[in-house]
Amino acid sequence: MSNAFARRLQIDNPIFLAPMAGEAAKAPLVAAVSNAGGLGVLGAGYLSPEKLLATIAEIRSLTSRPFGVNLFVMEPGVRDPRGADEMARAMARYHAELGIEAPALPSHLEENYLQQIDAVLQAKVPVFSFTFGVPSASVIDALKGAGAFLMGTATTVDEAIDLEARGIDAVVAQGAEAGGHRGTYLSEDFNGAMIGIMALVPQVADAVHVPVVAAGGIADRRGVRAAFALGASAVSVGTAFLTTIESGVSDAYKLALTGPGSRKTGVTRVFSGRPARGVRNRFMEEMHEFESAAPMYPVTNALTRDMRRAAGQQGRAEFLSLWAGQAAPLSRNWSVAQLMEELREGLDPSVRASSPGAA
Numbered sequence: 240m241s242n243a244f245a246r247r248l249q250i251d252n253p254i255f256l257a258p259m260a261g262e263a264a265k266a267p268l269v270a271a272v273s274n275a276g277g278l279g280v281l282g283a284g285y286l287s288p289e290k291l292l293a294t295i296a297e298i299r300s301l302t303s304r305p306f307g308v309n310l311f312v313m314e315p316g317v318r319d320p321r322g323a324d325e326m327a328r329a330m331a332r333y334h335a336e337l338g339i340e341a342p343a344l345p346s347h348l349e350e351n352y353l354q355q356i357d358a359v360l361q362a363k364v365p366v367f368s369f370t371f372g373v374p375s376a377s378v379i380d381a382l383k384g385a386g387a388f389l390m391g392t393a394t395t396v397d398e399a400i401d402l403e404a405r406g407i408d409a410v411v412a413q414g415a416e417a418g419g420h421r422g423t424y425l426s427e428d429f430n431g432a433m434i435g436i437m438a439l440v441p442q443v444a445d446a447v448h449v450p451v452v453a454a455g456g457i458a459d460r461r462g463v464r465a466a467f468a469l470g471a472s473a474v475s476v477g478t479a480f481l482t483t484i485e486s487g488v489s490d491a492y493k494l495a496l497t498g499p500g501s502r503k504t505g506v507t508r509v510f511s512g513r514p515a516r517g518v519r520n521r522f523m524e525e526m527h528e529f530e531s532a533a534p535m536y537p538v539t540n541a542l543t544r545d546m547r548r549a550a551g552q553q554g555r556a557e558f559l560s561l562w563a564g565q566a567a568p569l570s571r572n573w574s575v576a577q578l579m580e581e582l583r584e585g586l587d588p589s590v591r592a593s594s595p596g597a598a
């Protein structure tokens with residue numbers, strides 16, 4: 240083992256903040272991880288190009304170290320709203336409970352991915368990562384031309400091979416344990432792509448020559464040690480960072496992650512239209528019949544947006560998408576530096592920088 244991968248990224252330790260779009264996508268958390276010697280990655284999928292540029296500028300004001308930006312690969316096109324009316328009718332009772340207007344599909348479904356890419360190119364980010372697909376060859380060339388190191392998300396060995404073949408610099412092997420959306424893109428068979436990192440990481444490491452980043456269920460030194468034993472060159476940790484002091488997520492979300500309910504997570508389509516893992520809650524349970532009927536992402540995501548926003552303001556966790564991985568109960572309310580130190584303890588001494596922030 241060596242820390243060649245960390246050196247290539249010009250970071251101290253090969254520990255990444257997993258990109259997390261939504262509430263957690265804020266500059267202070269990203270910068271705190273980079274400042275602690277890891278790689279902070281901004282989940283920018285829901286940010287407008289202007290907000291994306293402003294957040295990158297804020298990250299740069301908080302750290303001089305490398306960081307990453309992550310986007311959902313969603314080529315612009317016509318979205319299929321079938322099923323939205325039926326779902327809106329079923330959701331009306333929740334809007335009434337929250338005291339907000341009846342649900343309706345907004346005209347603004349999502350941010351424009353190609354405009355987001357333009358912002359990333361303009362900002363010349365050191366690392367660019369992505370999920371839900373692979374950017375086109377011309378976008379890949381442009382990003383490389385702008386000096387970005389590219390990382391793509393794979394949930395199967397086939398996806399890892401595909402990413403390497405398209406010239407991606409590192410593969411994030413996202414295990415079934417992972418919180419948030421599944422990155423699966425080569426097949427519609429999301430169930431078939433639910434492979435735990437114990438099985439996925441060694442197979443991906445055998446199948447590709449580029450560095451493999453393990454993501455899913457890693458929350459302490461034991462997980463880090465295991466991931467490296469399986470053939471990973473870095474780890475990407477999401478859920479465990481959500482409860483840190485620097486994380487900008489709501490108290491209701493933090494409580495749900497550290498409470499006993501977080502022992503039960505599930506993969507659902509009812510919040511966004513795309514399978515994602517989160518703490519089981521009332522909306523997931525009661526809307527179960529829409530698991531297959533919910534319109535495809537991003538339609539359902541747009542349809543549930545008002546409900547989720549109001550629930551956040553009112554501290555009603557039963558209506559929030561509480562994205563979390565299967566190791567959520569290991570989360571603690573402590574600082575990024577403390578969590579980074581815990582994770583660093585799992586690195587082999589040949590990989591670990593001598594002291595946090597040593598480079």
Ligand SMILES: Cc1cc2nc3c(=O)[nH]c(=O)nc-3n(C[C@H](O)[C@H](O)[C@H](O)COP(=O)(O)O)c2cc1C
Binds near residue numbers: 370413475476477479
């Ligand atoms: C709240 C949340 C939001 C996420 N958003 C994104 C995202 O925008 N882009 C992405 O590639 N992965 C996203 N993920 C997946 C993570 O990058 C990563 O795969 C996952 O957090 C790893 O599992 P863990 O949460 O058990 O550590 C998200 C995960 C969570 C928990």
